[in-house]
Amino acid sequence: MLSNYSLGSIFSGQVKTVRKADSRLASAWCLFFFFAAPAISPVIQYKLKLHLDKDLVSIIISAASIFAGLLLNLLVIVYGIIPSKEGGDFDDKTRKDLLEVIESTFYNISYAIACSLVLVVFSLAVLTEITTVTRISELFVYYLGAHLLLCITLVLRRCHSLMEFRLTKKGTTRAQIAQDTWGR
DSSP states (O other): OGGGGOOHHHHHHHHHHSBOTTOSSBOHHHHHHHHTGGGHHHHHHHHTTOOOOHHHHHHHHHHHHHHHHHHHHHHHHHHHHOOOTTTOSSOHHHHHHHHHHHHHHHHHHHHHHHHHHHHHHHHHHHTSSOHHHHHHHHHHHHHHHHHHHHHHHHHHHHHHHHHHHHHSOTTOOHHHHHHHHHOO
């Protein structure tokens, strides 16, 4: 029953996508940068004794919720980019490369949605009247905010790669690009 709510496959898929472009394995440096570097934000917040007020928390909740919704839409759009086997537009190697980028984009978007939802939960916890819970939740909000910015850059990079691939496909004319993009 609880396996329906597990985010383990999204997390492991995200870890697989955090790698150098020329490598199939996750780089230790890339993993450190992606997961540990955002920890600088809560450390600075703690040292400067910065605290979140209710107005800022409601802005964070609204932004994270809207962002999760927009990412769900992007997930559907990325699904629509998957080339069919019967289409014959691509040779096998090109199709395999395209599917790899689409899969990475799928995991990046899914992970960013999960981060947004967890950010909302910790933001709500900041509003509690329990001082310890509020302080710990603030640290997580700062961490997840910085982490979400890194997720956004990954999603942006992957979507840019997909669009660049579609636009530079050999022999593609402006009319074909418009057809692929707008379906007209």
